[in-house]
Amino acid sequence: MLATGLPPMRRRVRAVRHQLRRRRRLIAAALTAAAALSALRTLAPPPADTVEVLVAARDLPSGTVLDDDDLAVRRSRASSRRPVPRPTRPAGCSPARSPAARS
Known part of the structure; x- marks a missing residue:
């Protein structure tokens, strides 16, 4: 059956339907991938x-004196940061003479 006697809008709809039927597997694959x-x-x-x-x-x-060219800013995961350990006093050292007290 020829679609020549149909109105122009109806012919376009029929042409679109025909193209969709021809490519239905491709359309189904694209929708599945999406x-x-x-x-x-x-x-x-x-x-x-x-x-x-x-x-x-x-x-x-x-012993290198640092300047701007020696340092870089990088992004790191927050959970991977380890806390910096506090300096400890050597055994038998008084608090006033410990290395931690001098800083």
């Missing part, structure tokens, strides 16, 4: 909290 990507993004864990830390930009020999 649904899978959407599900993965929804189920993915949130990004880890990060903090900025100051690090050496390169290997530095001991």
Whole structure:
């Protein structure tokens, strides 16, 4: 049956339906992929909290006086930060003479 006697709008609708039927597997695959990507993004864990830390930009020999070129700012996971240990007093040392008291 030819669609020549139909109004122009109806011919367009019929042509679109025909194209959709021809490509239904491709359309189904694209919609399935979009649904899978959407599900993965929804189920993915949130990004880890990060903090900025100051690090050496390169290997530095001991005793080097630091300037801006020697340091770099990097992002690190907040949970990976380890607390800096407090200096301890050597056994038998009084608080006034300990290395921790001088700083």
